[in-house]
Amino acid sequence: MDIYRKNNLDCSRITTKNYSTSFSLGVRMLNRKYRSGIYSIYGFVRYADEIVDTFFEQNQEEIFNEFKHETDKAIARRFSINPILDSFQHAVHSFQIDRELINAFLYSMELDLHQTSYAPNLLKTYIYGSAEAVGLMCLQVFYFDEPEKYQTLKEPARKLGAAFQKVNFLRDAQDDFENKGRIYFEEIDFSRFDEPSKIRIEKEIEQDFTDAFQGLKQLKKEVRFGVYLAYIYYLRLFRKIKRAHPSQILKQRYRVSNSKKMYLLANAYFKNAFNLL
Structure with a gap:
């Protein structure tokens, strides 16, 4: 075996x-x-x-x-x-992963089989299952034997998952909207995606990143560097998307170059090693 x-x-x-x-x-x-x-x-x-x-x-x-x-x-x-x-x-x-988290994830995946647009309340449910629940599964791996610490860090972990997922929505907007016919922000007309709409989504994401970072700093050192690395990769991608004109979001898929990732890796290692987060 x-x-x-x-x-x-x-x-x-x-x-x-x-x-x-x-x-x-x-x-x-x-x-x-x-x-x-x-x-x-x-x-x-x-x-x-x-x-x-x-x-x-x-x-x-x-x-x-x-x-x-x-x-x-x-x-x-x-x-x-x-x-x-x-x-x-x-x-x-x-690691005693909660079955509710698994069910929530599978429910969100199943929604994508039929759902093409998401009203605000349904979007919250979708983000919880597709991203926040996954973050909580990972948190249970990190703190499976420290339930009190898990409870303390639950909300920041959810915020981190939400931030990542919303960045994915903007990164993949072209494919989701044009090829799959999906609109995750139902109240936004992506056929006329403009600066105010983009800024509105970005403000949500910024707040999620800010809230998540407060929990990230409290992670045990054994896992903090790995999580911080994912955090700064997504934060850099988000900043790249923020600089883009709304019309470009539906024309290309943004990414962080490998050379930039190596720079971020070195920078993250230094900050984590010397407790400069």
Whole structure:
């Protein structure tokens, strides 16, 4: 079983690396004892997201329902022949990940199968499941044996997840709006996306980043650097998007260059090492 588990965890780790070099680098900055749980969560989240965002030539609803069912079975059996799900169920049991968080995530993913626009209340529900709940799963890995600390850091962790997701909305606006027909901010007309609308979203994101940072500074040193690295990568991406004209948001997908990421890595290492956050 040890070789089997290691192989399955390797699948989750490789999935993380292949889909997100930035996130993968952040995970590598964590203390070794936390990496397996985070890799396992990412692999699970990525596969669910792929079903609803990529496999348009397949019966997505049927595949997603199968994925949900297999997730339930894997957790109940403490075993799965699917390496990603076996890795995830092992993390669920090892770190006592709350089933409500898993259900909230799957509900948000399922919304993307049919929902094309999101009113404010539904958007809050979607962001909670698709991003905040994932952040809370990671927080449970970090503090599975410190429940009081987990409760203290819950709200900042949610804010960080919300900030990341809203930045993703702006980064992926072209693909979501033009190719998938999705409008996450229902009250904003993306066919006439203007400066006031963009500023309104950006103010929300700025507040989320500010609130999240207060919790980030309280993280244990074993995990703080990895989380801080993800934070500054997204903050730099957000600032790049802020400088862009609204018309450009629907014309290109913004990213942080590899050279800039290396600079941010060095800067983050220095600040974290000397407690300058």
